[in-house]
Amino acid sequence: MRVSLKNVAERAGVSVKTVSNVVNDHPHVTPAMRARVQRAIDELGYRPNPTARHLRKGRTGLIGLAVPELGNPYFAELASAVIDIAGQHDYTVLLDHTQGRREQEILVCHGFRARVMDGLILSPLELEHEDLAARDDDSPLVLLGERRYDLPYDHIAIDNIAAARTAVRHLVDLGRRRIAFLGAREDRSHPPAHLRFLGWQAELAACGISADEHLVVTARSWDHEDGAQAMARLLDSGQRPDAVFAYNDRIAIGAMRVMFERGLRIPEDIAVVGFDDVTESRYGAVTLTTIAPDKQAIARLAVESVIERLKQQGESGGSAVRRELEPGFELVRRESTLGRAPR
Structure with a gap:
């Protein structure tokens, strides 16, 4: 038989209201x-019913997470972290896959799914300011990634320029001078590729190295195949770099495959x-040096932001003020820059 609040109250010799206050941490x-x-809770093995708790507060207990590509290991790992942290707060996460398409991102924000969720965590690629400005849903929205909007929604992103500069500085400190950037976009204003390109450019300049545009290679997308094609085009052009800074790990791993095939x-x-420091980067024939965004911190900040906004709505109903939240990152040094340690 399921243990109820009333059972706990009888065991403790208190009112049901007192038990409820303890359970809800009043x-x-x-x-x-x-x-x-x-x-009394421990003796009876009482377990709160999160669904009933949310319903009493007029909530569903559901948080949405919409990302461009669940097949991308970075987003898969981030989603796993969001699910784990949301579960610690008795929330269930509904996943949505927008494919980075504007119409899908609009649907996530404005469609019927938005009406059944207490809050939404969204990583947009193509959503425009006017799309968000037209949003008539007052549930909390948290934005991930590099696109910024002058609207009262919390925004969470690492400093991509600083992270790129850290990567380039590492290569320069190793004596590399012809450092290619793989994964640029034709539209140089498109974040986050643009921000990482700016970091590559800025750190080279700070080190007194000319940024050679011949070493900047665009990619249609950001998968292994795109990295392989970009590296092949670079080598076929006769522009031989002594280092590569890739937009993400999949670009880097695809590029490394071509290097192996060319005998490099x-x-x-x-x-x-x-x-990105995805799991794959740690287990190749040559492990990959990479920038590791703090995915756990991103997930924690996103979930806690939704919950905090919900609490603020319940207390005051006032309008939110946008917050810019910046998780950290680190450079993880591995064999692709340091070589294999002697045994």
Whole structure:
């Protein structure tokens, strides 16, 4: 038989309301009373019903997470972290896959799915300012990634320029001077590729190295195949770099495959740095040096932001003020720049 609040109240010799206050962590409960109720909870094995709790607050207990590509290991790992952290707060996550298409991103924000979720975490690629400005849903929205909107929604992103500069500085410190950037977009204003390109450019300039446009290679998308094609085009052009900074790990891994096929040694001939620190980067024949965004921090900030906004709505109903939240990153040094350690 399921243990109820009433059962706990009878065991503790208190009212059901007191048990509810303890379970919901209300502040106006004395330590002695809290301990008394907690003993009864532990003895009976009571487990709160999160669905009922959310419904009493007029919530569904559902948070949406919409990302451009679930097949991308970065977004898959981020989604896993969001699900874990949301679960710690008794929330269930609904996943949506927008394919980075504007119409899908609009649907996520404005469609019927938005009406059944307490809040939405969205990583947009093509959504425009006017699309978000027309949003008539007052549920919390948290934006991930490099696109910024002058609207009252929390925004979470690492400093991509600083991260790119860290990657390039590492290569320069190793003595590399012809550092290619793989994964640029034809439209140089398109984030986040544009921000990482700016970081590549800025750090080269700071090190007194000319940024050679012949070493900038565009990619249609950001998969292994795109990296392989970009590297092949670069080598076929006669522009031989001594290092590569790739937009992401998949671009880097695709590029490394072409280097192997062309008989080039990594890192002796060409050193390689990726971006994202996906699991795959740790298990190749040559492990990949990469920029590691703090995905756990991104997930935690996103989930906690939704919950905090919901709490603010319940307390005041006032309008939100946009916050810019910046998780950290680190450079993870591996064999693609340092070589294999002697045994």
